[in-house]
């Protein structure tokens with residue numbers, strides 16, 4: 001039964017329309033049912049398929065128009081089977097990981113009556129203080145866009161249940177000043193286009209059915225009232241015909257932003273600006289059936305447009321034909337096949353940051369295993385619900401199973417935030433008898449996610465004390481770092497021989513980590529968000545713009561206390577000496593970050609060779625419909641099979657607007673057997689070479705471009721010339 005939305009609209013009263021435009025948080029079942037009876041448009045998942053059907057039955061059978069409900073939930077990286085966090089998924093450089101997560105989520109949530117997920121979060125992030133980086137796909141626009149497409153597509157495919165996706169948070173939420181959640185943002189129009197809008201544009205282009213407005217203000221305008229972006233760019237310029245939902249009480253908070261005096265004005269302003277649906281506590285129509293706003297306060301044309309969008313979303317989801325969920329088909333937990341997919345995903349997300357050869361571990365010998373994550377099961381990460389499948393085993397259990405020939409000595413050593421001297425001393429004493437010490441350290445899940453910004457992004461002090469005590473005693477140390485964000489690891493990273501970053505890997509984390517430590521799985525993940533050396537470098541990202549004084553050496557104060565007296569006297573070097581002192585750097589840091597975007601090691605080694613391009617020159621006209629082919633061969637020069645990630649970067653050598661030092665425009669993760677080679681092909685088109693200047697569209701300027709193929713350890717470049725016309 002297809003519904004005639006225009007006819008339906010004509011039959012609806014003002015109050016019935018307003019009720020369709022809200023999703024309220026009502027944990028109380030009776031109240032929820034009452035709201036459904038009044039014709040509410042959407043509800044959060046109740047949480048069971050039976051309750052969903054009961055609610056839908058009320059909506060369909062007991063309301064005048066029988067409009068089914070949208071049933072929403074934040075299924076961010078899993079419903080029952082929890083996948084690695086989105087940031088970890090980005091580290092896989094493998095869109096199939098994101099697609100598997102979304103497909104399994106759609107099955108597990110969809111068969112239980114959820115038809116709308118508030119995911120994916122597509123905010124580009126450059127400040128690891130911000131707790132929500134864990135929900136993001138990292139700092140790079142291209143990587144994040146590819147994963148966005150994979151996830152949106154997999155959520156919305158009807159063969160896996162088909163839940164509507166929601167791109168959030170529109171827009172520039174990730175640019176929160178000082179990395180403090182909900183904080184204001186100030187972003188130039190050019191950077192907004194180039195960086196922050198781009199992931200949303202891609203998501204809309206691939207058919208995302210909804211978009212959520214962000215809590216932040218942007219250049220003085222709270223996003224829930226940003227008409228130019230919500231209506232002008234998103235709906236008019238991009239032709240987005242889905243639903244724009246406000247974030248939790250984001251509309252009411254326009255009062256706190258100080259742009260309206262009361263909630264009524266906030267709601268009117270939000271609707272007029274382009275919000276279609278309000279999320280939060282306020283009821284647009286009260287229990288007596290009285291509407292909060294009249295058609296004099298918000299235009300009925302705008303309200304009709306919003307209702308049309310909500311009804312169309314319901315139609316796209318097939319809710320008018322199939323409002324009920326088949327309870328007999330509801331998935332009740334994490335099935336073995338979903339857990340297998342989650343484990344495979346987890347194995348692909350870990351990043352080997354350093355390795356002195358201690359990894360993979362030997363199959364025999366004596367290993368001391370210590371640190372809070374040795375026995376903790378807190379691997380799910382932020383944004384999971386109480387019904388998520390818990391982690392069943394500890395890392396200690398998984399390692400004992402994985403490497404039965406090893407003599408394991410397991411101690412706590414330190415807690416997450418506390419360490420007593422005796423426990424540390426005990427670990428140090430035992431380390432003397434161990435060939436290697438494996439420390440499982442990091443951030444509990446609660447330290448990242450919403451409202452979890454940190455001013456100090458180092459490991460908690462108790463854990464650092466444990467590292468230093470063991471290093472002082474001469475132990476050979478491997479650190480397994482469980483984290484929701486890049487951390488500053490400066491004070492200890494050179495004291496440990498090997499560092500494996502595992503993020504929060506989800507339900508199957510311990511098994512995946514154990515498989516990597518043993519070498520049964522060769523790590524192939526890459527850093528999706530720069531690890532700074534110091535908090536002072538933040539915000540930091542690899543694709544920074546060129547400056548007039550690029551540095552060649554690090555800061556002169558570094559490790560040179562005796563030189564301080566001379567180095568800080570400007571006269572000795574003079575204002576024209578831009579070779580070293582007067583360059584863009586920190587006096588007290590070496591150059592660059594600790595771990596750059598794209599960094600990641602393997603248990604084998606790779607070499608890139610035979611870079612070839614289909615043409616060394618082209619023209620702006622030809623690029624309108626032709627692409628340049630780029631190919632490169634990756635050879636596994638080591639002793640083990642493994643995965644390499646080959647990235648294609650573009651540098652625009654001369655442009656009228658200062659460009660990034662390089663931009664990712666392609667990547668491929670490939671499996672290469674030892675001794676074998678794999679040919680990889682990329683294409684470069686207009687989008688890859690053009691940029692946003694100050695105008696209304698991307699510009700392609702003629703000139704020279706450097707194309708670099710880089711796998712983190714091996715790098716090849718070539719020149720491409722674009723001639724005018």
Ligand code: BGC
Pocket residue numbers: 074118168247248450
């Ligand atoms: C978050 C959103 C989330 C919403 C609903 C808000 O606090 O910012 O990302 O979708 O809550 O749970």
